[in-house]
Amino acid sequence: MDQLPHLVTHLYSAIPSLRLPSPLIPFTPNWDGATRVEMLVKRDDAIHPIISGNKWRKLKYALRNLPLCTQSIVSFGGGHSNHLHALGFVCRQLSTPFHAIVRGNYLGNETPMLKDLALWGSHIHYVDKKTYQQRHSKDYLAQLARTYPKSVIIPEGGSQADALKGIGEMVEEVAVPFDRIMVPVASGATLAGIALALDSTKQALGIAVLKGEGYLESLVTQFIPSSLNHWQIDHRFHCGGYAKQSAALATFCDAFNQQMPFCIEPVYSGKVFFALKQLLAAKAFHEGERIVIVHTGGLQGARRA
Structure with missing residues (x-):
């Protein structure tokens, strides 16, 4: 890309x-x-x-400071996450692939937020609670970086x-x-x-x-x-x-x-x-x-x- x-x-x-x-x-x-x-x-x-709300304010400088080689964005949240919802929309507007790591499995029971992400072309990855708890782990983040090369990983909530x-x-x-x-x-x-x-x-x-x-x-x-x-x-x-x-x-x-x-x-x-x-x-x-x-x-x- x-x-x-x-x-x-x-x-x-x-x-x-x-x-x-x-x-x-x-x-x-x-x-x-x-x-x-x-x-x-x-x-x-x-x-x-x-x-x-605060989602734009928290994302604004993270997006402005992305490396020019960025090929996708990865972030985390639950099935109703305002953060994932906002970031998914922004990525769609910027024509940038977005990988949403979602706590829980909502297949067949998607929330309105998840339906929006799918409509916007986001890649939704459901993970169990144990995997989601590793979202701050260096090893897990390194694994995601290998899975999605040249991606930028934004923490849960944009924090x-x-x-x-x-x-x-x-x-x-x-x-x-x-x-x-x-x-x-x-x-x-x-x-x-x-x-x-x-x-x-x-x-x-x-x-x-x-x-x-x-x-x-x-x-x-x-x-x-x-x-x-x-x-x-x-x-x-x-x-x-x-x-x-x-x-x-x-x-x-x-x-x-x-x-x-x-x-x-x-x-x-x-x-x-x-x-x-x-x-x-x-x-x-x-x-x-x-x-x-x-x-x-x-x-x-x-x-x-």
Whole structure:
């Protein structure tokens, strides 16, 4: 296959409908405690209909920095992965072969996301849980590199050093003073990029969307200096684990989507706003605080078809 310099030179022309900077809108729900603070939502879900939220921000520099000899891209995720969905679409737009290493076997029971990948010409490889757990192993990554020569392997969720600059640009787009910024946490790079971009007068609050106290912190600290201490993760609102939801969360998301000017889903954004409502009622924020809530997109993950 020919070399692919167009991956850099035509990255934006291949995806002309990106909406950047993403909107920053006032958020004024009729919730207990909401009048004590001021809230704004950073609508990264509005960046693009498919490459929405933090996925574009995390992929932007990884794609711009691809070696010119790149012949394919390889990455990892589950059957509902927003990361694989976004990356598969980008690879299709760039005419670049994409190999998706998917946890679990969905043959005959493909999710909407997997159907999209197939439609876009992605190569889907189902692996069992034991194999998937090796996704950070040097030996396994070397094996993939031999299987797919001249490929670039992007970590699960796009979480790598290149992602931090793109996330930092999101913080720079918030052109008003604020005290605290809230974001869901799964693979850690988004919270890490935010923490790096903030000055020490501002706080970053991550809402864990999966079980992993200590583990999630380790994912963040692999990217940032130990001296940074203006961030934390609240582990009380994962509702049972990744992609799991309690009856209370499901009811909350349904009501939210009927009443608010934008939609959420129960995997990422739903848990952030679910946490926000309870923290407001508990007076967990200082009176008069200005809080930015990052909507990281991912609505496709809640699709039924």
